[in-house]
Amino acid sequence: MDPSDPSQTCDLDIARIAALVGDPARAAMLRALGDGRALPCGELAACAGIGAASASEHLRQLREAGLLAVSRSGRHRYHRIASPEVAALLEALALVAAQGAGRPVSRVDPALRAGRTCYDHLAGRLGVAILDALAERAALWVAEDIAHLTPSGLSLLADFGLDTRALERHPVSRTCTDWSERRYHLSGPLGAAICRRCFELDWVQRHLDSRAVSVTPEGARGLRAALGLRLP
Template sequence: MKDGPDIARIAALIGDPARANMLVALLSGRALTATELAHEAGVTQQTASTHLARLTEGGLLRQERQGRHKYHALASEDVGHLLETLMGVAAGSGHLRSRIGPRDAALRKARICYRHLAGEMGTQLYDSLQAQGLLDCEDGPRLTPAGQGFMRDFGIDLDALRQGRAPLCRDCLDWSERRKHLAGSLGRALLSRIEALGWARLRPDSRIVEFSRDGERAFAKCFPI
């Protein structure tokens, strides 16, 4: 490819297994240290530091400092969207791990994808909003007038979200469901609100979102299939 963006460079950065594992670990939205990411990648800390430098230089990661500690996070929501899409392509092409662990079912049910809800619960939310006439997805997802009223009643400050740089609504291909879930600033706000209501919590050191029994019932009532 002689003209346009250099996709080969980005593909090469993601294509290394250790770097890919680091990037996927950061889909939780948490910023992690080099030591934590070395553990995720199964490499030494020195090797991890080399990988992290390349990912940062390539624009896929950003660094945050807190006191003496340095943390690493995905550079933007676009990077998270790219990773989730690649995972969907890999799953659809049959490129899956040969051994399925006990966490896989929980990940498929509900997980965090760069601060918004993914998995079965995420696609249910997206489909329900559309079915209720709250989300118009004909030309890219956007809230209908009824949807705006619903979100305000649900405790979402849409005016504050619109002041941010991120788009309010965007869709993201869910790798396990092969359908769309809701991303953008609204997707993040909905997950934060669900957590604030006590319906669900993010499992420590994981991307799994755990719903309580009461929380799952409340979610199903609010976002029916």
């Protein structure tokens, strides 16, 4: 493998990125940041179960590779996922990991399966149920991995409190394969807007130290009334 051969450089690059994510400690830190939060070095070290010195070195590598971005505030340096592309990479990995070798889904944390954030939208049974409910109410036209917002869906989501103009401009939205449910859930701008609105209304709450989310009692009522959601 001649390193100066330009046809090889892209392999080396993907290998470099994959190797970065391939270390268990770094993977744990990336997962902790997977919901878009920004966390300082010490906290990430605890997530990964290693010392602060080791974590600092890992974070430097992830930063230099462009996987993480950092913002300083006082004597803390908050690290976060650098771009949606990186989040997409993590999801693609989780998807392959989930389907690979037919590993039983049951080994996944039940709280994560019930509901979680997937970067900026909702996933797990909750995310799948939202897509199903909207499709059943003919608010969405779902074909494979793409969802098309119908006029009735537009008014439904306007009542829910979303910005109608943005939805009108982009009536089609993409979906994302849910690695725990092996079904589609809503992603893209529409999925992100629904997710934000749910947090805004306190209909769902984040768990501590996890991407898992729970539906609150008001959330259960609200989601049933607004979107026709039947919770399992």
